[in-house]
Amino acid sequence: MMTRLYHHPIFREHLTGPGHPERPERIVALEAALEAETFQNLDRVLAPEGSVEAIYRCHSVDYVRRIARTIPEEGMARIDGDTMVSPKSFSAALHGIGAACAGVDDVVSGAARNVFVAARPPGHHAERETAMGFCLFNQAAIAARHAQAIHGLERVAIVDWDVHHGNGTQDIFWTDSSVLYVSTHQMPLYPGTGARTETGAGNIVNVPLREDDGTDEFRLAFSEIVLPVLENFRPDLVIVSAGFDAHHRDPLGGLNLIEADFDWATGKLLEIADRFSQRRLVSVLEGGYDLQGLSQSVAAHVKRLMVG
Ligand code: ZN
Numbered sequence: 001m002m003t004r005l006y007h008h009p010i011f012r013e014h015l016t017g018p019g020h021p022e023r024p025e026r027i028v029a030l031e032a033a034l035e036a037e038t039f040q041n042l043d044r045v046l047a048p049e050g051s052v053e054a055i056y057r058c059h060s061v062d063y064v065r066r067i068a069r070t071i072p073e074e075g076m077a078r079i080d081g082d083t084m085v086s087p088k089s090f091s092a093a094l095h096g097i098g099a100a101c102a103g104v105d106d107v108v109s110g111a112a113r114n115v116f117v118a119a120r121p122p123g124h125h126a127e128r129e130t131a132m133g134f135c136l137f138n139q140a141a142i143a144a145r146h147a148q149a150i151h152g153l154e155r156v157a158i159v160d161w162d163v164h165h166g167n168g169t170q171d172i173f174w175t176d177s178s179v180l181y182v183s184t185h186q187m188p189l190y191p192g193t194g195a196r197t198e199t200g201a202g203n204i205v206n207v208p209l210r211e212d213d214g215t216d217e218f219r220l221a222f223s224e225i226v227l228p229v230l231e232n233f234r235p236d237l238v239i240v241s242a243g244f245d246a247h248h249r250d251p252l253g254g255l256n257l258i259e260a261d262f263d264w265a266t267g268k269l270l271e272i273a274d275r276f277s278q279r280r281l282v283s284v285l286e287g288g289y290d291l292q293g294l295s296q297s298v299a300a301h302v303k304r305l306m307v308g
Pocket of ligand 1: 243
């Protein structure tokens, strides 16, 4: 079985305007990095279009309608201070959701060993009723709900190492102990949530890091908190909200991770998936805004997914 990569040209057509960090070039850069010889055995599949029914498991019907109504026929429209949409944005988001859900199908059926979804816009800031932080729909959350609704999996863990706290994922699962949300992130930083005291139904585990923390602090947090929490939860599926903006080159984050940290953390999550989840692991791209830091970190992450 191979590692599957979901990609689609539509992910380059969600436009955000000049100077916006969450830009189409992110996908161009990481896809270029995945062209290297090392990745010739990657199973490349075009992202299918997801269904709005899948979205309704995490967002309200009214919310989906509101987002659809903001999509302009041409040019760009602003949802909030930093969340932009263009004519292809809804379709791009639907393909991201389709890929995340198909990735779940793949690891459950055994069609793939594990999956990386190279989609944009990202999703983890999207709350049940609110788009924010470049995010429209919460792919990772929707994939978790899809796993439960369609495949009958009981416990799903979402591990989020994006430098920003995934307030959207936390919001969606705040009262639902069947989904564990565990996040490492810089604090204080956008969006302002993610304190240790935010625990939901006991299923939310926030591990804030401080500005300038790097390899040692991240790995310590992972080893002492993230991994034991996962072992205790015994997930049927591991979903990774894989943002790479904790990389030291990233312009939006102040952490100092290097590619080797993403390689290491990926290996640790694969071990958890091997032990508890019948190896099922689906990783969904979130942030990462320095093109070199992003592409090299994605390469390290996907290479580890491939070699186990
Ligand atoms: Zn981020």
